[in-house]
Amino acid sequence: MRKTVTIERLGQQGDGVAGDMFVPLALPGEVVSGIPDGDQLTEMRVETPSADRVSAPCPHFRSCGGCQVQHASDTCVAGWKRGIVETALTVQGVTATVRPTLTSPDRSRRRATFAARRTKKGAMAGFHARKSDAIIPVPSCVLVTPTLAKSAPMAEALAVAGASRKGALSVSVTDSVDGLDVLVTGGKPLDGPLRITLAALCEAHGLARLTWEDELIGMRVPPSYAMGAARVVPPPGAFLQATEHGQATLTDLVRDIVGPAKSVLDLFAGCGTFALPLAKTAEVHAVEGDRAMLAALDGGWRQAQGLKRVTTETRDLFRRPLMPDELARFDAAVIDPPRAGAAAQIAELTQAKIETIAYVSCNPQTFVRDAKTLCDAGYSLDWVQPVDQFRWSAHVELVAAFRLAHIRDQRR
Template sequence: MSERVVRIAARGDGVTTSGRYVPLAAPGDVVDEAGAVTPGRHHATPPCRHFPECGGCQLQHVDDEAYRAYLVDRVAGALAAQSVSIPEIRPSHLSPPRSRRRATLKAMGGAVGFNAAASHRIVDMRECHILRPELFALVAPLRRLLKGRAEATLTLADQGVDLLLGGVAADDLAAAESFGAFAANHQLARLSLDDGYGAQTRWEPVPVTITLGGVAVGLPQGAFLQATADGEEALVDAVREAVGDAATVADLFAGLGTFALALGARIYAAEASRDAAQALKVAAGAAGQPVFVEHRDLYRQPLDPAELDRFGAVVLDPPRAGAEAQVERLATSRVPRIAYVSCNPATFARDAKRLAAGGYRLDWVRPVGQFRWSVHVELAASFSRVALA
């Protein structure tokens, strides 16, 4: 008996009406008893020769309409699992192909690329439909440069590609000169090597920066950056809407200042990474931005309600673990508005449940697909205070 695929599961499999999981199936496909798939209208032809072997993408076989719906379903499902009332879930924003400006590739035995799905085997990348062309252009040169096991983290900065090679050392003058020549020949913004004892800069003709909110911020090695400039813009727009006209804003887990430098308000920014906090402080000062930066670990030392109540709005952009300790304090504060940016619907929903119990209303959520064709979901959400519990 044949049945129809009705949705996409969290890890990318199609799910039929009976709950059967079918790899590489899209909503609208028909699956027979033997598992053969007849494509439906949402089944797309994967653009990349490496799909589905490469672990960089899981959903190239679905069209954009189905992919947007998948992102919405992931958010709605996470909220439902926490018994949080489903708010307005806005249409998903998708970053375009070839827009990823940061990625970490693996190298071994002359192969360079992402790992195969659920494997340590490297898929030797010969094309890529997610990376910025400036990053992909370095894959072939890295294949020639790296012969042993290594890791290459590439970030597109203002000055060009910032390349950090892990598991690599320049043990003698000849090796040092070869890395310098590589950096010069490929016009890198910076080349750093990490042999296991921390990153060491080997090439940086001018200080490397990334422009955030119109301000050039020094880019520390390995610092967090939104995956695409397009996705960053969508998240910034959502945060601006959520905080409204608040004159004073606390930006918690501020990073390099993605939101702090874009809001046009008086900002208190807290960040646990010393390098990121220092870079933001220097950049804001040089630009004359009213941003006060504190190096502060919000997991160990969250702001308490008395500190929070000074602000007209709070922005949260925590790591995948969420912001449980900080949310506990926020739930008993009187902050009128909260903008929450998340890269994990499950921990976001957990935190949303606690905020709702404290008297906050979840007004809307916007899913953002920065990691094109992957099962990775990001979102921005707006909370407003209804009553203090």
């Protein structure tokens, strides 16, 4: 029997919420009907649409699971993501100004992971269907860069060459300034004939680099990315900001927070997203647990012109955070931890009393946990800026400005 409900809000994953029921593809204020199935309302029909309901710009939206909220207006999505941050802060009792969301444009995602499977007639590549392992071809995807959108034939060719009959390849493709950087996992074990075939595909499709599991197959040209005045060649599969727009936005915000600091610590530094741009005006010490990413950062710094000194340190900041005596020499710190946050390192930062901290986060929940620790230790949270690099998804990033309270008061 069909049930009619009114949607109260969007949940964390982009589903409409009505009481204790989740309704995919519904928007706040809408009256919808459907068939209850546990805590889901299936076979949903919109009886009274929201003014924020729009026609999805991508023809694959209804079937593809890559995007969750293309049916909502840009204003609605931006407000929802800002609200996620505001709610997380409120739950922890942390007060701050939350700025309007800054959103990357469509067709700007420079990395995507395609699923590619062999078929009886060849192969197919695309994204997984919504809540399914089925693969949906997405030739007209409006999320990724035009170059990535045209890379499905390459992924299919890799599947024909090296996928097993039982499973799909995971083909991670990054659009570098020098061409596509491709990392494949889940394929057949390499042998001589497969290496030769894959090397030929690397040439035929003009790939910058092709890596199969952990082995480099071919590199026609090192795939590089601009980070400030430097060009960096990350190791295969290394973390990068999802869009150039997002990287530039985050970098500008971090620069604004750090200001005139002359000695900056970059924690969870990756390949140098923040360390290298900041080195234009400050000496930077970059700390990261992945040795290969730090080597890429160091290589980019050494080949760049006009940058101040950048030093690197390989260190697991979860197990061995920098201690107060090591932190004391820095004017400002940048911290960009993974989704788990950085509780151990934040605890040491509160003891060191570094004047300024720029916190970059991909998880509002762990961010507010760490923010509360800093605020309880005497820091003020000046502002929080939501950043939406993962357009039409449930993912939210942010940048936050922390200053010791007496420093904030001096600046007023």
